[in-house]
Amino acid sequence: MMSRKKEAMEGGDGGQGLTPRQLTNLATFLDTRLLQVSRRFNKKFSADDGYTSFRQIASDAKPILEILEQSPVYIRVQYALTLTGSLFSYLPAFPPTAVLFPLSRRLDTLFVGLCGRVDSTSKVRIASVVNDARTIAVRVYNREWSIQAGMLFEDTIEELGKTTLF
Numbered sequence: 001m002m003s004r005k006k007e008a009m010e011g012g013d014g015g016q017g018l019t020p021r022q023l024t025n026l027a028t029f030l031d032t033r034l035l036q037v038s039r040r041f042n043k044k045f046s047a048d049d050g051y052t053s054f055r056q057i058a059s060d061a062k063p064i065l066e067i068l069e070q071s072p073v074y075i076r077v078q079y080a081l082t083l084t085g086s087l088f089s090y091l092p093a094f095p096p097t098a099v100l101f102p103l104s105r106r107l108d109t110l111f112v113g114l115c116g117r118v119d120s121t122s123k124v125r126i127a128s129v130v131n132d133a134r135t136i137a138v139r140v141y142n143r144e145w146s147i148q149a150g151m152l153f154e155d156t157i158e159e160l161g162k163t164t165l166f
Helices: 003-010 020-042 054-069 073-093 100-115 120-142 146-150 154-161
Strands: none
Touching: 020 054, 020 073, 020 100, 020 154, 054 073, 054 100, 073 100, 100 120, 100 154, 120 146
């Protein structure tokens, strides 16, 4: 099994590798973008550039997700877990919106692609985050879209079920 550092430097997927400096820059960029989203969420409903809808959060999350889809596996796991946890923790603050579903589908696809490439610890972390996300979504979307909310991350859960986590 390849070490995390070597896997990250080689791209983790046979793609062009990144230098340690490039990895640091990528991590710094992703940290900064996630922090910006968090700060705007904390200012929600204020005149100081806070979010007024989940649609705005989703719009800011899409570029982060696009970068993650092209990132080395180690970076992808770490930041996809953080992004997913953050997005779903923000969900109860806003009225339900269908914009959640395509965003969740992209995250689901990302996690499915990771399931066969990560260690058991990462699989357990993925399972925990996606189950928490589904629980939040079902609670928040309990009327209009409860069935769809209950099916979020279904492919990831199915893929994780094919492997032994422990």
